[in-house]
Amino acid sequence: MARAHFKLKPNTAGIDYLLHPQILGTVEESVRADQIIPVVVLSEEEISAGPEKLWDTLHYLVDNDDVCTDEFTGIIVVRPSPTSASAPDEPLKIIVDPASDRSASVYHLSPGPNLLRQGEEAQLPSGPYFLSGRNLHQAWRLYPDDLDAFTFGLLPDDPYSPKSFQAVALQSWDGLARSIPVPSRLYHKPDSDRPLAGARVSVKDIFDIQGVKTTLSSRAWAELYPAATTNAPYLKRLLDQGAIIVGKTKTTQFATGAEWVDFQAPVNPRGDRYQYPSGSSTGAAASLAGYPWLDHSIGGDSAGSVRGPATYHGLHALRPTFGSASLDGIKIMSPRYDTVGIFGRSLNEIAFIVENSLDVTQDEDKTLPRKLILPADFFPLTDTEHQRLFDQFVGILETYIGVERVTVNLTQIWEENPPVHPHGAGQSLHEFMKKAPTLSLCYDYYHVSEQFRCGYREEFGREPFVEASPRHWWNVGANVTKHEYDMYVRQIGMFKAWFDTTVMRTDRGHLQDGIMFLPNGIAGPKYRDAIPEAPSASEGIDPQLLSPLLATPHLVVCFAQVPYESRVSGSTEYRPICAGIMSARGSDLALLRLVHEALEMAGWRADIDSGRYTYPLGNNSRNVDDGLDDKANQAETFIEVHIDSMAHGHQLPVDEL
Structure with missing residues (x-):
């Protein structure tokens, strides 16, 4: 591709544009070579449908596209049919809006191949383009x-x-x-x-x-x-x-x-x-x-x-x-x-x-989870409001599925049912997995970046600049021996097998054996101008490492927002609140559909906005306007009270898992 592109100056309708350099066709009318003109391409059928339908078509293009504006509709370039002859020498003036007396000049695209595609797809789509001289180009905003x-x-x-x-x-x-x-x-x-x-x-x-x-x-x-x-x-x-x-x-x-x-x-x-x-x-x-x-x-x-x-x-x-x-x-x-x-x-x-x-299970598995698992190792959350909202989220899954949560303690289960392999005998879960996750990851991280470090030294005769955090983790990985790494990998494999047999099956590709809730994020503000904390290694298993260790999907769902008084804006602002859910390998789509359906049944808004607020502000416990009427809001309040009453799940003995 020619390394050339154009920026329209002055811009059209206050918008900056770029002309794609590929020439899509040429108009038959005369246009100065230095002119850049916004146009709309239409088919012969669209142009001959009559002024009213033509105006409707132009309105549709403008209303349904963020690139096309009214300024493009001043010139219409007619896309010829395969049997079209040459166009008239002079452009035809037509009235496109009798109410405003606006008019558009009609230009004609030269018959012949305009794109390097075959069949019906070879026709230019109706929409906004630019003429650069007589050449037609796509318009990119x-x-x-x-x-x-x-x-x-x-x-x-x-x-x-x-x-x-x-x-x-x-x-x-x-x-x-x-x-x-x-x-x-x-x-x-x-x-x-x-x-x-x-x-x-x-x-x-x-x-x-x-x-x-x-x-x-x-x-x-x-x-x-x-x-x-x-x-x-x-x-x-x-x-x-x-x-x-x-x-x-x-x-x-x-x-x-x-x-x-x-x-x-x-x-x-x-x-x-x-x-x-x-x-x-x-x-x-x-x-x-x-x-x-x-x-x-x-x-x-x-x-x-x-x-x-x-x-x-x-x-x-x-x-x-x-x-x-x-x-x-x-x-x-x-x-x-x-x-x-x-x-x-x-x-x-x-x-x-x-x-x-992705290569995941595509079938429409409607099987619901038999268990909703809450690991006590990671709960309750330190912020009580965050925990209350998390309980409400778990509650809508309980209501939808018809199963109450069960609280399990991974550390206790390990003590009562440790792996049969002698390497894990006599060690707590924390002791057994204290180093394996972080140090195996750092070992990999150090070695996959080794070619870069060596190549840079060889090419430039000096060390590359590396920020403190990656440099720290590379140093950690450099001190892990291959023997230690292999041992950590075996330990992770043993943990994975133990988890599958004693906590939750993760190898069947469906949700039937259960889903596990995990914490994600914090409830309070954290400002970007804070000095970065020194990197430090986590020990054992944390909520973010569980899914990577087990090779399972981990879904983050944003469902609420909470207020805070900003030291920057001096105003009340809102932070998003999220929850995590882990399910069996290959069940990604089933998990997404399950959560979507549960949120929909609860009447919770789940389509997120862009910008300052995650969701439109609302007067409920989640500070989200769910788009419900007063009666529905009353029903939601009832549901929230019901969910709060269910928030304290019972802990199952190990043999019920």
């Missing part, structure tokens, strides 16, 4: 990245069959932010072969994208490695199904950094906009939480890199079943722990991506 969520935007070489990309580094009109290009939604229509057609997706800057660099938020990494020559297979799968990858989002440095030295941290759009953005899929979360024009966001998760940002940005998120997506072409921390991760403003959006991009 430039959105300002005022949250600093993106490393850069992306423009495909061929918008109809993208394989290679170029980075877009244009500044916004005011010069304060980079711009992210998006095509008209009218260009793409989903079908059975391309279900993701037109879906706008941001991806974390750890995925290789052909034609552009992967940075890992490290200047040293970007300095050492050239642009990628292939697309990561997971992204190729998205592209093949029609997804529009609009840009690469920022990650913490090497996925563990906290200092943001080489790149500035994204802005968390929730509340006062000065809340902690978490990591490492920071930009992926910020982009979806802040920009309504974005549909989906893809990150990566090792030990909470998607689930953590979801809780701080007020999003639903899924760490899917381990191995359900290829890790090739992704800069990972560990081949044992890493997965892709999916953010969504609705559970249905996540399910849609899962269905079309």
